[in-house]
Structure formats: C-alpha cells, structure tokens
Amino acid sequence: MTTRTSEARLWGELWPLLLASAVSLFPFTVYSTFLVPIARAAEADVAAVGALRGLGGICALVVGVAVAPLLGRFAKQNVSAAALVLLAASSLAALSGEYIALVVFCAGIGTATAVLFPSLLSAAAERYDDEATSGRAATLVTAAQSLAAVAAGPVIGVIAWQTGWRGCLIATAAVAVALAVGFRRRPGPSAAAGADGPPSYLDGFRGIAARPALLGLITVAALRTAALMGCLAYLAAWFEHEYAVAATAFTLVWTLSGLSFFLGNYGAGRWIGSAEGPGRAHAAMVAGLAAAAAGLAAVFWAPALPLALLGVAAQSAGHAVAAAAITSLLVRRGGQATTAALSVNAAGMSLGTFTGAALCGAGLAAAGYLGLAGALALPLAAGLVLASVLAVRFRAASRPGAVTAPGRRRG
Numbered sequence: 001m002t003t004r005t006s007e008a009r010l011w012g013e014l015w016p017l018l019l020a021s022a023v024s025l026f027p028f029t030v031y032s033t034f035l036v037p038i039a040r041a042a043e044a045d046v047a048a049v050g051a052l053r054g055l056g057g058i059c060a061l062v063v064g065v066a067v068a069p070l071l072g073r074f075a076k077q078n079v080s081a082a083a084l085v086l087l088a089a090s091s092l093a094a095l096s097g098e099y100i101a102l103v104v105f106c107a108g109i110g111t112a113t114a115v116l117f118p119s120l121l122s123a124a125a126e127r128y129d130d131e132a133t134s135g136r137a138a139t140l141v142t143a144a145q146s147l148a149a150v151a152a153g154p155v156i157g158v159i160a161w162q163t164g165w166r167g168c169l170i171a172t173a174a175v176a177v178a179l180a181v182g183f184r185r186r187p188g189p190s191a192a193a194g195a196d197g198p199p200s201y202l203d204g205f206r207g208i209a210a211r212p213a214l215l216g217l218i219t220v221a222a223l224r225t226a227a228l229m230g231c232l233a234y235l236a237a238w239f240e241h242e243y244a245v246a247a248t249a250f251t252l253v254w255t256l257s258g259l260s261f262f263l264g265n266y267g268a269g270r271w272i273g274s275a276e277g278p279g280r281a282h283a284a285m286v287a288g289l290a291a292a293a294a295g296l297a298a299v300f301w302a303p304a305l306p307l308a309l310l311g312v313a314a315q316s317a318g319h320a321v322a323a324a325a326i327t328s329l330l331v332r333r334g335g336q337a338t339t340a341a342l343s344v345n346a347a348g349m350s351l352g353t354f355t356g357a358a359l360c361g362a363g364l365a366a367a368g369y370l371g372l373a374g375a376l377a378l379p380l381a382a383g384l385v386l387a388s389v390l391a392v393r394f395r396a397a398s399r400p401g402a403v404t405a406p407g408r409r410r411g
Contacts, residue, residue, distance in 0.1 A: 005133050007270065013127065014140060017120045020084060020179045021141045022148035024116050026172045027091050027109045028056060029152040034165035041097030052102055056110030057350050064114040064347030069204020071115070072339040076123035077183040083116035084180035088173035095166050114350075117145075118342035125331045125338065135281070135328035136273025138342075142327055143266040146320065150258035153251075207337030214334060214341045216390045221326045222348035222355075223383035224289060227376050228319045230356025231296065232257070234364065234372060235312070241369065243305045253312060260313040264288070264320030272325060278332045279398065281325040282391040288321030289384040296380060300373040322387070355379070 011018070031038065031053060039049040071079060090108025093101050124137040159168045208214050239245040239253060268288065272281045291314055298311025326345070334341045356379065363375030 005128060010133075010137060010140060014124055014137060016179060016182055017080075017124050017141055018144035019175070020080060020116065020183075021120050021145045022151075023084075023172060023175050023179065024087065024113050025145055025148045026152055026156070027087065027105070027169065028053065029149075030156055030165055030168045030172070031094075031105070033153065033156055034160070034168075037165060038094075038097065038102070042099045042102055044099050049099070049102060052106040054354075055103065056106040056113075057354060059107050059110030060114040061347050061350040061354075063111045064118070064343050064350065067115060068118075068340040068343035068347070069202070071119060071122070071343055072204065072336070076119045076126065076339075079119040080116055080123060081180040081183040083112045083119060084176040084183070087112035087116065088176040088180070091169040091173040091176070094169055114343075114346060117141075118339060118346050121327065121331070121342045122339040131332050132273050132276055135331045136269055138327050138331045139265065139269030139273065139324045142323060143262060143269055146258070146262040146265050150255060150262055204337065204340040207335070208341050208344060211333070211335070211337060211341075213390060213394075214330065214337065216386055217326050217329055217333075218341065218345045218348050220285070220289075220383045220387050220390070221323070221345050222352040223379040223386070224292065224319055224322055225349040225352030226356035226359065227292070227296070227380035227383070228315070228356070229353040230360040230379075231299070231315065231376050233357045234360050235299075238300070238369060238372070239308070243308065245305075253309065256309060257312050257316040260316035261320040264317030265324045268321040268324040269328070272328050277398070278329055279394065281328045281332070282387075282394050285322050285325035285329070285387045286384070286391050288318045288323075288325060289380065289387055291315075291318030292322065293377070293380050293384060294318070296373070296376055300369065322383075352379075 005013075035050055036046060039046045042049055086108055090105050090112060093108065094105035095101075120141050121138045124141050125134040128134045128137055156168050159171055163170070208218075235253070235257075236245075236247065236250045239250055240247070245253065268284050272284055275281075295311045295313070295315030295318055299308055299315060300311075302308040302311055327342075330341050330345060331338055356376075359375040359378065360372050363371035363373075365371075367374070
C-alpha cells in the first residue's frame with residue numbers, strides 16, 4: 001500500500017511553488033487596485049488604461065494554447081524560473097508609467113502567467129509517485145493562488161502605504177527573481193523523452209484529443225469560469241442596485257467571496273486527495289457545480305441581503321470545489337498529456353473569463369438583471385450537465401468487467 005504524504009510535509013516541500021503561485025497574482029492586482037494613479041502617471045484616460053488588462057488575458061489565452069505541447073519537453077522548475085524572470089521584468093517595465101510601458105507590462109504578465117501556472121501545477125504533481133498525492137499537490141497550488149486573491153489587497157495596501165504602486169511592483173519583482181534563482185539552483189527532474197526523442201509539436205494536442213475525458217474536463221472548467229467571472233464582473237453593480245450596498249462596503253462582499261473560494265478549494269483538495277481513485281473527484285465536481293448553481297439563484301432571487309450573502313459564499317465555494325476536482329482529475333487522468341492539458345485548461349479559463357463578461361453584458365443589455373442572471377445560468381447549467389455525463393461514464397467504465405480501449409486507462 002502506498003504511504004501517504006502528510007499535509008504538513010506537502011506544505012513544507014511545496015512552499016516555493018505555492019509562493020510562486022501566489023506572487024503571480026500580484027502584478028495585475030496592483031494594476032487594478034491603483035488603476036487611477038497609474039492612468040494619471042501615463043497621462044491617459046482611465047478607461048484606456050484599464051482596457052489594457054484585457055490584452056494580458058488575450059496573451060494568456062494565445063500563449064497558453066501555443067506553448068501547451070512544448071512545456072513537457074523541459075524541466076518544470078526551469079520553465080517556472082524563466083516565467084518568473086519575465087514576470088519580474090514586466091513588472092519593472094511599468095515603473096516609468098508611460099502608456100507603452102503599460103502595454104508591455106500587461107502583455108508580459110499575461111504571457112508569464114500563461115506559462116508559469118501550468119508549470120507549477122505540473123512540477124507539484126510530478127514530485128510524487130502516487131496518483132492521489134500528485135493530485136493533492138496540484139490542488140494545493142490552486143489553493144495558494146486563491147488565498148493570495150484574498151490576501152493580496154491588504155498586503156499591497158501595506159506596501160503601498162510607504163512606497164506607492166511602484167514600490168508594490170518592485171517588491172513583486174524582487175520576490176519573483178529570488179524564487180527564480182531558487183528554482184534554478186534546485187531544479188526538478190528533467191522532462192523524460194521517449195525512445196524516439198521528444199514528441200512532435202502536434203503530438204501534444206493529439207495526446208489531449210485521444211482522451212475525450214480531458215477535453216470534457218477542460219470544457220467544464222471553461223464553462224464554470226465563464227459563470228463565476230461573469231458574475232463577479234457585475235456583482236458590485238447588482239448589490240448596489242438591489243441592496244444599495246456602496247462600493248466601500250462591497251469590499252466586504254468581495255472578501256467573503258474570496259475567502260469562501262479558498263476554503264472550498266483547500267477543503268475539497270484535501271478530501272479528494274484522501275481517496276485512491278478519481279471517483280470522489282468526479283462526485284465533488286458535480287456537487288460543487290450544483291452548489292454554485294444554488295448559490296447563483298440565491299444571489300439574484302434572495303428576499304433579503306443576508307440570504308444573498310449566503311448565496312455569494314455558496315457560489316464561490318461551489319466553484320472552488322469544482323475547480324479543485326477538475327485539477328485533480330487532469331493530473332490523475334492526463335498521463336503523458338498532463339502538462340499540455342493543464343496549459344490548455346488555463347487558456348480555456350482565460351477564454352471563459354472573456355466569454356462570461358461578454359455574455360453578462362449582452363444579457364444585461366437585452367433584459368436587465370434578469371437577463372444577466374439567465375446569461376450566467378447558461379454556461380453553469382451546461383457545465384453541470386457535462387460534468388454529470390463524465391461522472392456517469394466514469395462509473396460505468398469502473399464497473400467490474402467493463403471493457404476499455406487497448407492502451408487506455410479505465411474512465
């Protein structure tokens with residue numbers, strides 16, 4: 001029987017990867033938090049400067065798909081180190097405050113995170129031999145990033161109190177460089193090449209296409225991201241419209257959402273990681289999406305503010321549980337295509353972010369907040385149906401006597 005790695009040991013062994021995951025969230029958090037003074041420094045309109053954030057998302061989407069088959073050819077620690085150096089250089093490029101420097105900043109950060117996050121997930125998973133611990137290690141990386149989403153605001157506020165937004169970017173760059181140096185000094189295992197050398201570029205995509213379950217999981221991730229990020233984009237407007245919650249008070253609602261996501265992601269990762277097979281992860285994915293749907297309904301149809309806040313918590317926690325389950329399943333079932341699948345999955349979530357905001361905008365313009373709620377329900381319902389189909393197929397393939405295709409694992 002495989003000996004399980006304790007939770008404390010996981011944190012102790014993975015802390016550089018977890019810190020790198022958290023740091024990757026800081027540059028764009030600084031950019032969003034200090035958008036007005038940054039626009040003032042660039043002598044540009046706030047809307048024009050804010051729109052550059054979308055450039056980072058586009059770069060993350062394009063780069064994430066383009067490099068997916070290539071990441072498996074290199075040691076993940078080296079790839080992570082290179083991405084951290086790019087993140088640091090992009091952060092420092094913004095210090096001049098000029099508009100072109102902000103273009104470089106947004107494009108560079110989007111590119112760096114598109115490479116960094118799947119590399120960190122793969123590095124964490126490849127550190128352990130048994131399937132359950134590998135999946136748990138990967139979900140810890142996502143949990144660290146969700147915790148950073150909650151803590152980034154206060155940390156940035158403390159740093160900026162003395163040094164302003166430029167000091168925040170300098171501190172981020174310094175930590176990123178220190179982590180990159182550490183990764184280079186203690187590299188992980190090199191990527192293993194096959195008997196015929198490294199696979200071709202298209203082989204990475206073929207590996208994903210040959211596993212319909214991976215395509216299904218990536219699709220579910222994109223759909224649930226569209227629902228969550230679309231909701232978050234308009235949540236402040238809804239609470240102001242329905243409950244007269246001012247922007248300053250809404251920060252508490254945002255904190256509730258972020259904290260619920262972290263707790264759901266972390267708790268689900270532990271629960272899923274304690275099981276040998278992927279059956280529990282499939283169940284968690286379906287249950288999480290169902291909870292997210294119930295939370296979404298409560299947000300828009302609750303008769304009172306306290307129930308709407310419960311809906312916010314349930315929605316975020318449900319999405320977090322589903323996210324942890326999807327990450328675990330991609331690691332457990334990806335085989336040689338795991339790294340490429342994680343990269344495409346990250347790109348798919350970037351696409352989901354844009355799609356969710358576009359759907360919500362169209363729904364709001366067409367039918368007000370009722371149309372907005374309907375636009376959010378569409379991708380979430382589609383994701384829940386697809387997740388349920390994947391779970392049913394897994395259970396059917398796992399039954400004694402079930403026939404699987406030669407060379408493929410059951411489920």
